Amino acid sequence: MSARRRLSVFLIVKNEADRIDDCLASVCGWADQVVVLDSGSTDGTVEIARHRGATVHQTDWPGFSAQRNRALGLVDGEWVLSIDADERLTPALRDEIDAALSNPALDATLIKMPWRTYFCGRPLRFGRYTSPQGKLFRREGARYSTRPVHEQLLLPERRVLNLKSPLDHYSWRSYAHAQEKHLQYAVLLARHKHAQGERGSLAYASVRFFTDFLQQYVFRLGLLDGWRGFLMAVMLGQYAFHKYAALRSMREE
Template sequence: MLKVDLSPKISSKKMRVICPPPGKQVRHCKRSAQEAMYPSGRARRRGGFVVAGVFVYTQRFGFGARTRAQQASMRSALRTRGRLQPAFPSSSPSSSHREPAPMNDSAKPDAISVIVIVKNEAHDIRDCLASVHGWVDEIVVLDSGSTDGTQAICREFGATVVETDWPGFGPQKQRALDAARGPWILSLDADERVSPQLRDEILASVKSNGADLFRVPRQSNYCGKWIRHSGWSPDYVTRLFRRDAARFSNDLVHERVIAAPDARVGTLTQALIHYSFRDFSEVLGKIDSYSTYGATQGAARGKRGGLRKALLHGFWSFVRSWIIQRGFLDGKMGFVLAISNAEGTYYRYLKLMLLETQQSAAAKARDAAPESR
């Protein structure tokens, strides 16, 4: 992805400029091509194009060069003069980036520690860490048994990698929080990316002392489709906070950040990019694992399952996502998302019913054991 700097040396005949409709206010006129492709909820589709500020592109990649050699030469010359730059930093750490230094007890008050929990995330973790490398002070990764090279990738970015078991999402993130040493914590998942705009807002926010926790809007991609409705947008998550102002819940799944009673809560405006699911195989895998965690957690809290509850709650989950939260505006993928939400709820209550049956049978077996002896 490239940024194009419009200078007088480039003929305007080779450019087409798409501007927003008259009367529409544009908050940032100079927006990157990456932001234009993945807007934070403000852009809308007009005539097949994504309108997000001013999106400039060329009819020919080489600004008029007619051969591949001429195009390559032109791109090389423009890079040398600084007119073409990547919209996002390189996925690999470069010599211009500083490695996160080990934290000490006298860390600066606005130092930021990034925490990530992983297992076999080699397909995602590189882009995640590349989005924070060079501007945070510490990266802490808790790995629960990766076998795909995830740990090696994390160490390329200077991360502190801690190998551990898997107690569940909430307890694992609390472990990562305890291992971090910076006064500010930025909690990320491996499938999330911090955009340059969000980076700048984070750095300004930790210096302003305006709040102790910050809610961040999240823009999510579902199997290649950016979801604008369905309860996913706006999707505010608390990811930036002072380490002494919050902790993670003990939930096995769908963990929460619990703020201290006197903590001040703020809200950021720039979106956290979230690639939630790559394909339907991943969707099915998470439906299975998350419904198992949810059933186990529900049984521990005394919830009851059953076929009737599974059907009713599953149906309500679909209605809420597809109709109430306007998932129909997300097209066919909005419908698919509503179905997958319903499936997750349906199987959670079925698994809870099965757990109750198994626990009841085990209790009867224990009661019958003394009589048999």
């Protein structure tokens, strides 16, 4: 093995003081560069990040895609890891990344890792929130799409390497937070669709509730996660419903 390729990590954050320290503890002192791009935190997030040794920049909030592209412009590593304050690297995952980035024969431009998402105190084993995440990539030519949420990473070439060790994901502080976050994202996507001229209906929103519930609970085996799997399937059905119900309501605004 040769020396590990230079690795930068970036986070875009606002008011994450209750969980950013655990996230930064998993990357500071390991990555060659850690950049935190903050958009107006008032809860001590910035002070925690600086204490951990991250380089902190503060700016306004232009939206998810634009903010990730700003952060991408602040790092200089050959490889970049984009994580959120609710994610944490395990020692096993760091070791796998080290091995991959130290391999002289590495041909990939995107490295995916399993997502171990915690919900109501335990990790989900099935469904949407266990899909591998492409968060580690070669910086040259990379950028993010202009979608308002669930932005897509665009690469000049896409050659994928899949790792085995999971990235821990603590997305929701509570059931209420999970509902708030899904509703926020649903409305953002509805506005994007409305701006593109799409039209929603309550009939379609209702159909999507059931189809998205079945997709998560049955076809993606959420039922094997017990009551947590059922609750998550209901929330994802609600997410789809809210997206198209909000789109319908925007005709009258």
